[in-house]
Amino acid sequence: MVPTRDGLSRVGGAEVLVDGHAHLLDPGSPFSEHMNGDPDLLLHMLDDAGFDRAVVFAVAPHVSNDFVADACRQHPDRFVGFASVDPNARVYSDPLLAATQLEDLLTRFPFKGLKLHPRIQGFSISDPRHTAFFQRVVALGLPVLIDCISQPRSLVPLADNLPFEVDRLLRAVPGLKIILAHMGGHRVLDAYCVALAHPHVYLDLSWVIHLYQGSSVEQDIKFVVKKLAPMRRIVFGTDFPIFNREKTLPIRYSRDLCMNMFTEIELDQGEVAGIMGDTIADLLGLH
Template sequence: MIIDSHVHAGEYYRHFTTAFADQMMATTGMPPEALSAPEAKLIAEMDAAGVDRAFLLAFDVRRVEGFSVPNEFVAELCARHPDRFIGFASVDAATPGAADRLRHAITELGLSGLKTAPCYLRMSPADPRWYDVYETARELGIPVLVHTGYTPAKNADGRYFSPLLLEPVARDFPDLKIILAHLGTPWTGPCVELLARHPNLYADLSIFGSYRPPATVAGALAHARERGVLDRVLWGTDFPFATMTESVDRMARLTKDSEPWPDGSAPLTPEEYRAVMGGTAARLTGRPDLFTP
């Protein structure tokens, strides 16, 4: 079972602004129009890469960027493909009723997690306005995926890129499962250390695992193994910003090729590979039945 833990829903001509697409895709070498994940494209990409399921993300940045990928849109996709998608809602804590919208998305629309984008919204993930949202997520028993690390979006606030901003949240909500997106790139080392301090924290490899050199990826995984947190690292792509097929191939090579690994570190074992590629994601969502060893 392979689960991509970071996949964006949305279509270029329906959801994203041209300016946002220009900024985001410029770093990938793909045209702005590639920032699009229509239903057929998503399924075809997953099938080609051997990806069984995906965390499919809504994206509420309307207050700053002027657009959103609505929770309802993601819920409709998940309803049509319940065996392929695990839907994550998105809310903006700076708009009134955010916690209520999250509750509605989970209890009425059937979504299974929360995606937040603090730096895109120009606010810290530890801003007190998020706390009602976090408390609602904790009460509902859902994981929260938080953007951490760099983004090329020009309206984003760089003061809120660092994953270390989540430390007080991890401390104040010890029962809330929080996924730090992108392994906090470029703060990957501090991100691993943050996981070591707080057992409720997880991290995904999206973008980082898809584009960084194999030795850099292997070094981060070796660090996570050394600190005893490799079982809280999830594979993800950030599709459509990266392809699933190439990312799966890159991860598979890290189980066979010892050359990228630091001295004294072995490639991923079969058990580690299965956990990173899907087992941990299934466990995190409360659906271990999704994963067959």
């Protein structure tokens, strides 16, 4: 049972409270060496924070689609799955093979979206070799969550994983619906411009509130959230099981950081409701 929402329904009024960015880690994943992404732990944290559901991702080839699909089958009222494939042309002689793999995954489990991680999977968002792949994704009707934050350990040049690369992609494939993870990182104002230029771009709040606390970027985040919240273009997420000093950050902590920010920038109840669940629920058809 999902517990009382700990005051969130009174504050935000969301029909459904959703962590829009969470990772499940199977025991064979290299990420499991440093983080605990066990489904039961995520369920516990969702309950503790009063959340109804979480959007959970595979990350090809490091976190298997089957593992995520199995968790979603076991908890269909709590987990919403995003598939992952590797569109990298250096891996596949035919980039459309990744689209075929995605179509096959959808015949086996009704994933609600696609997760791509360019800096880990080693491809550039706007590489024209991937245009046909993204056109197939549009035909499948799937939104795409793209990791978009600069980090030192990257398989592609840092400049290849910035928000303006998403703008280039959308000019080639205008029908694509994209969730920009981590609000574009320190380039959050660039992500804001991309969202203004393209009506189906959403920014998620995962990790950035913790990462940029006390910096000028924190002020940029507040500015962008204030501007885009009325347009229903901001999505709450935690990046579970992101860790800090070897201790997993509770979802409640991420929730409270965001709620405090919403109060500071004076969002109204409807805007908070959109961020905390209604926007992602509308996008994925969860109502």
